[in-house]
Structure formats: C-alpha cells, structure tokens
Amino acid sequence: MGALLTIDDVHVRYGDLVALRDVSLTVAQGEVVCVIGPNGAGKSTLLAAVAGGVTPWRGSIRFGDTEVVGLRPEVVARQGLSLVPEGRHIFGTLTVDENLRIGGFIHKGRADAKADYERLLELFPRLRERLNFPAGRLSGGEQQMLAVARAVMTRPRLLLVDEPSLGLAPRIVDQIYEILLDLRQREGLTLVINEQSSNRILKHADRIYVLRGGRIQLEGRAADLADGEAIRSAYFGFGSPATLEGVTP
C-alpha cells in the first residue's frame, strides 16, 4: 500500500529552540504507527506540524498527494485528518452531546451529518448513556473517549492521538486502545499515536519510531522490537545504561 502520510526532513523551531530536526517518517494506509519519546522529545510538535498547528521551518509533509506545510489547520482537517490533542481539550461545561456536535461543525450542513452522529453513538455506547451530562463531570477515561469520538465524527482517514494514556489507570488505557483498534478495523482508520511509554504500544502498533531530542533515534516494526532492548537504548541514548535500571520507557 502507498504512504498516506510522508514526512520528509522536517525541522521545527520555536524561536531559538529547535524542537524537531531532520525528522522523516512515513505512515502507510491502514497502519498503526506509534511515536515513543520522553517529555519534551518533540512528539506533540510533530503532530501539530502534521495538523497545521505549527509551520516547519524546513521540510515537507504530504498527506496523500497534498503538501500540507503552510495550510491552515481547518484546511488540513478537511483533507481527512483529525487530531486528538494531549489533555483532550473538551468543553467541560457543555454536554457530551454538544461536544460531539462541535466535532461535526467542520462539515456542517453535510447531508450525512446525522448519520455520522448515529454511527458514533453506536461505536461509543458509553457516551450515548451520558449524552446530557456536562463533559466536565465524566471520568478521565470517558473524557478521552469523548475526545476520540469528537475527532472521528467526520470520518477522517488519518487520526493523530497525542498521549491517550496520560493520567489514566491501566484498565482504562486498555479500553481506550480497544476503541482505537476497533475504529481501525471498522472504519479503516490509519492511526499515529504518541506515547511516553512503550508498555502497551508494542502490543498494538505495526511500527514504532523513537523520538528524543527532536530527532528520530530508531524506527522499526513492533514485532522486531518486542524485547524492548533497542527501544530502551534509543529512548535514553546509548552510553547511559545506568539510568535504565528499573525504568520502563
């Protein structure tokens, strides 16, 4: 299958700080690709660059056949790309129903908007039960589900998810991953997921990139990296094995 996303030699700067350097990454149609890296590695910046939130200083990002560098986020979204940001960014005082409808605004007026909404409630029965709850009163896991549901409201081809595990109990994280993989299965979604830890990722991803200090340190098939050794070295940097004891990246 051809690449759905092709990132080529991307550099991003915030003033004097170089947040990404020389980053190249591809995602094939239907793949689940995970980007693992410690705090400050540049993971969020990478997704923001793809979604049009930050403009690379150098390099190219192609989504399908379209060069997206320089396009505004809403224009990129209309190409079929959706981002679930870190921290979820749901509207706490609005109900679940209202939050979901906001997700549909981008294609407002589209004839099948109602069908999209019904389809979502089938995919997320938990949210159907809580449609009239203020979103701020949902549990952390339900809020993450809502953020994912809102992002898939308009049938994106590519879903970018920034640290879905953050602050959630392991059992809830498993549920979130079940939902993401179910969406891939049922909707043919392609997924790029950022995580700080590879614990779960190795089980769910097709391919993995390790990002540290704004650079890709390692890329490989999850099946080939299953023992975690190469990931640990790339995550912490060669030559610092003393820091690895008892720590699972």
Ligand SMILES: Nc1ncnc2c1ncn2[C@@H]1O[C@H](COP(=O)(O)OP(=O)(O)OP(=O)(O)O)[C@@H](O)[C@H]1O
């Ligand atoms: N808007 C910004 N302005 C200035 N510096 C920024 C900005 N956003 C991120 N940075 C810096 O860029 C670097 C990469 O940050 P980024 O948030 O992309 O990393 P991350 O891997 O997503 O980390 P985290 O897991 O903490 O979200 C960090 O040094 C961060 O402080």
